[in-house]
Amino acid sequence: MIEKLVGMLGTDDLTEWETSFVQSLQRRLADGQVTALTERQVETLDRLHNNHFA
Numbered sequence: 897m898i899e900k901l902v903g904m905l906g907t908d909d910l911t912e913w914e915t916s917f918v919q920s921l922q923r924r925l926a927d928g929q930v931t932a933l934t935e936r937q938v939e940t941l942d943r944l945h946n947n948h949f950a
Contacts, residue, residue: 898925901921902918
């Protein structure tokens with residue numbers, strides 16, 4: 897899911913806030929910290945993914 901959203905960076909499809917959130921997820925993924933996401937972050941990730949890919 898994160899990689900799909902990262903692919904949208906630099907487009908007009910993400911809001912400024914969504915871009916910032918996806919960039920933070922991208923950094924966490926690169927650092928191997930994805931498993932440290934809070935429940936709310938996971939819910940937000942799911943919502944964003946569903947909004948753009950469902």
